[in-house]
Each structure stands twice: as structure tokens, then as C-alpha cells.
Amino acid sequence: MTVTDQALAARTRAKPRPKPQGVTHVVERGQTLFRISQAYGVAVAALAEANQLKPSSPLKIGQRLFVPGAKAVKKVEPYRPLTTDERASLEESLRVPMTKPPPPLPVPPPPRPHVKTDAEFQWPLVGPINSPFGPRWGKFHAGIDIGSPHYQEVAAAADGEVIYAHDTAGPLGKAVVLQHGRGMRSVYAHLSVVIAHEGDTVRQGQAIGGVGDTGRTTGPHLHFEVRKNGAPLNPEDYLPATIDELVRDLTTSSR
Ligand SMILES: [Zn+2]
Numbered sequence: 001m002t003v004t005d006q007a008l009a010a011r012t013r014a015k016p017r018p019k020p021q022g023v024t025h026v027v028e029r030g031q032t033l034f035r036i037s038q039a040y041g042v043a044v045a046a047l048a049e050a051n052q053l054k055p056s057s058p059l060k061i062g063q064r065l066f067v068p069g070a071k072a073v074k075k076v077e078p079y080r081p082l083t084t085d086e087r088a089s090l091e092e093s094l095r096v097p098m099t100k101p102p103p104p105l106p107v108p109p110p111p112r113p114h115v116k117t118d119a120e121f122q123w124p125l126v127g128p129i130n131s132p133f134g135p136r137w138g139k140f141h142a143g144i145d146i147g148s149p150h151y152q153e154v155a156a157a158a159d160g161e162v163i164y165a166h167d168t169a170g171p172l173g174k175a176v177v178l179q180h181g182r183g184m185r186s187v188y189a190h191l192s193v194v195i196a197h198e199g200d201t202v203r204q205g206q207a208i209g210g211v212g213d214t215g216r217t218t219g220p221h222l223h224f225e226v227r228k229n230g231a232p233l234n235p236e237d238y239l240p241a242t243i244d245e246l247v248r249d250l251t252t253s254s255r
Helices: 004-014 033-040 042-049 084-095 243-252
Strands: 024-028 064-068 129-131 134-136 140-143 144-147 153-155 160-167 174-177 184-191 209-210 222-227 231-233
Touching: 033 042, 033 064, 033 160, 042 174, 064 222, 084 174, 174 209, 184 209
Parallel strands: none
Antiparallel strands: 024 064, 129 144, 134 140, 144 222, 153 209, 160 174, 174 184, 184 222, 222 231
């Protein structure tokens, strides 16, 4: 061993790799990656990556998961499917178009996020808004319609769990509903194909289906809704600004 080799070896020994910070969570009955991610405030993708799992991989009772960044073991509520009544009321809300605008929000939405990472949701796909949230044809359009060709991939707007993946047998056609944290839900409708399964955990950006024209439509598009405690919100308030909007803001502010 040369002097240089010895010096290198000593330097390598002197620098032990830092142990990643976090705790080990032992999985109990019914716990899912989404529920664990919510309890610890860690993104599903970070949890999945730290444990070399797919977001939708079913967990086993007693399985040990490393929760990066966590300081103490937390209590995690198990996943439970919707009750018959909850499902019936969700299906009713998907089947019957709203006639009146929802009551005003007790707290107005935060200013439109301009930085992608500041937004609570991400766009489920890229496309023009062909019909905004608001009154339409004497009824109330509870979401936005995003124009897109058939079979374009539809992505989960945020981490969540699939609580509904079915044909609504109504004007919205085949639909997926995701449950997120703090009473938020998102709805994806008129799908051609549904690839998410009820009970699955999905990470933000994960494909859940394909654009279609099932239900009542004049062509393929995605009907996208954001709801809080059942009441529809304008999805645009929770999505990052589009490139077009950023360019418009820049050009108006520079005058
Ligand atoms: Zn629509």
C-alpha cells in the first residue's frame, strides 16, 4: 500500500455514511401507503421509493416500512371502503348535475399558485380548458373540461386513495374518484379506460385511466372536479398557473 493509498483508506474510514433520518413503522391491519403517508406527512412517492415499493403494492401486516424524515412512530387509521350509504350518495352526486352554484366558501381559496410545487394539485393532463367551472346552460358545471384526444393518459392530481372506479351509468360515464387529505376529493370523468382499482394508493402523477367520451359528451375530453367535504371547488384555484398565464402575467407586469 502506498502512502496515497493509506491516506485514501483513512479518509474513507473517517467518513461513515450518515444514517438516514426516519423511523420504522410496522404495518397493522388495513393500513395503506396513502394512510401512512398522511399520518406522517410524507409524500407517497418518497415512502414508496424509500421502501422500494410501487405505490399500489398491497402491504402485509407486520411489514416494516422506513418512513424518511419522521421522528416518532404515529398512529395510522386503516383504509376502509365507502359504506353503502356513502357510496350511494357519492354516486348520486356524480349522476345528478348541479342546478345551483355551491354555497360560498367560508374561507376563500388561496391566491392562484404560480410555482408548480406550491400548488395542492397538479394538472391531470395537459390541454385547453374548453368549459370552465360555473353556470352553464341553466345548470351549474361543477368542474372543468380539459380538451384532449382519446386515450390520453389521465394522472392523479395529488397523492390519494381510489374510493370509486366505476361506470356512473349517468352523464359522467366511467369515472374515478380519489380521496386526498383534509376532506379533499378529485373526480375524473368520461374515461375510456379505468386502470385504477378501488382501495389502491396512488401517488401524484400516477396514471389512473385514459381520456374518453363515455357518458354524455360531444367528444373526448376530461371532466375534472375538486371537492371539499362534498362541495365542488373551482379546480383552477388549486392548480398551478399554466405557461400561457405566466406569459400573460409577465407581459402585463412589464408594461
Ligand atoms: Zn364537464
